[in-house]
Amino acid sequence: MVGTIGILSILLLFLITQHKNIKQLKERKWVYLFVLVTAGTSLSLSLPFSLNGLTEYLNTTVGNLTKMVVS
Amino acid sequence: MKQFISPFQLAILVANFIFAAALITLPQILTQISIQNTWIVPFLVYPIVVVLLLIGFGRGNILQSSFLTNHRSSLHHLFYITIGLFLVIVYIRDLRAFIDFTSRALLPTTPIEVIAILVSVVLLYISSTGIEVVTRITVIQFIMLSATILSLPFMLLNEIELSHIMPILGTDTVENLSKSSFELLPWMGESLIFFFLLGNVAAKKGVKRAIIIGVSIGFFLLFLLIITSIAVLGENIVSKSIYPNFIMIQQINITDFLDRLDLIIVILWMPVLLSKLALTLYCIHRAFFNPNGGTTSNLLMTPLSLLLAVLAIILFENNTVHLEFTFLTWTIIGIVMEFLLLILVLILRFRAKATSLR
Known part of the structure; x- marks a missing residue:
């Protein structure tokens, strides 16, 4: 929860302080998209799901190749 | 205006890039595989890395000119996307390692999310100033750390046991050393970032020498740390502790007064690891959003750094998953991506040569 609040606060502060600069940018859509993606991803810090499954899948598939070489 | 660095600064950046994160946990897995012969491993990997970099760089400065020009081919863009992805993995891996170390050794009651946010804000502040500032910080901090590491064997003279580092020759020694070299290669192959930074080096002379010096410094410092930690702690402790170098520096006991030098x-x-992370963040931003390295807005860097910090937390449930990723998964991903990058660099060089001959 602390992490989500911290990240959302920083993003909000960023949008408030840089609002004028973002408006002048050509790639402002990218900035807003990134802010949205980051805010969305930060919610997973306080929700019961994570991307740990992806890492564990990589560890068991790709990681096993290293295990085969090393052990 | 585009920012430039000198060959000396490039050498320090490369040395710092291959050394700063490798010292955290890597000696543990290397020692598990090749026990007290581990200190030989850097000598085996060093020629491979140097030869690969020299093959990529080639003769003359064709590759450097190709990166310095503002005209970008689709191959350049493919190179930038590939190295960008490579650096994203390196950044997430190192940031999580740093967070876990801080959480375990220094701030055990602080939530890792808070550490991640604070570190990301610091990195954002450094990276957004550009490569010149990142380089200056790196040079100052790296020289200080190098001097300290060079003095470690003297500070630990009373704890060193030479029998711990006597090479043992057995039937499986060569096999074990080869396995350790396989683990070490992708970590040292991170020196490929040198090709990415070529576009920021204006000087044409001494670039090839700078890369060799940088890689040599990084390897030598890693060798010194491995041999000192095994000599002080013995292979049994090094292979079982997550942070062997941290335990090793805790053994420094010059007098009763100077016993907390760790x-x-x-x-x-x-700050050395923070410099590496700041350089990585800068390069990720440049690879995806500003390949020419000119002065454009750094506004995307704020959400980017926070997104990577969140990923560093949610991708690894705990330290064990992260260590498994670092020791096993990263080895294969790193080797594959580094060879892909090397192939792209070679194609870029041959195409630049063909264009210059026309």
Whole structure:
């Protein structure tokens, strides 16, 4: 929860302080998209799901190749 | 205006890039595989890395000119996307390692999310100033840490046991050394970032020498740390502890008064790793959003750094998953991506040569 609040606060502060600069940018859509993606991803810090499954899948598939070489 | 660095600064950046994160946990897995012969491993990997980099760079400065020009081919863009992805993995891996170390050794009651946010804000502040500032910070901090590491064997003279580092020759020694070299290669192959930074080096002379010096410094310091930690702790402790170098510097006991030098050395090491992470963040931003390295807006860097910090937390449920990723998964991903990058660099060089001959 602390992490989500911290990240959302920083993003909000960023949008408030840089609002004028973002408006002048050509790639402002990218900035807003990134802010949205980051805010969305930060919610997973306080929700019961994570991307740990992806890492564990990589560890068991790709990681096993290293295990085969090393052990 | 585009920012430039000197060949000396490039050498330090490369040395710092291959050394700063490798010292955290890598000696553990290397020692598990090749026990007390581990200190030989850097000597085996060093020629491979140097030869690969020299093959990529080639003769003359064709590749450097190709990166310095503002005209970008689709191959350049493919190179930038590939190295960008490579650096994203390196950044997430190192940031999580740094967070876990801080959480375990220094701030055990602080939530890792808070550490991640604070570190990301610091990195954002450094990276957004550009490569010149990142380089200057790296040079200052790296020289201080290098001097400390060079003095470690003298500070630990009373704890060193030479029998711990006597090479043992057995039937499986060569096999074990080869396995350790396989683990070490992708970590040292991170020196490929040198090709990415070529576009920021204006000087044409001494670039090839700079890369060799940088890689040599990084390898030598890693060798020194491995041999000192095995000599002080013995292979049994090194292969079982997550942070063997941290335990090793805790053994420094010059007098009763100077017995907590470990905290001072950790404080010297932290900015070095932060410099590496700042350089990585800068390069990720440039690879995806500003390949020409000119002066454009850094506004995307704020959400980017926070997104990577969140990923560093949610991708690894705990330290064990992260260590498994670092020791096993990263080895294969790193080797594959580094060879892909090397192939792209070779194609870029041959195409640049063909264009210059026309």
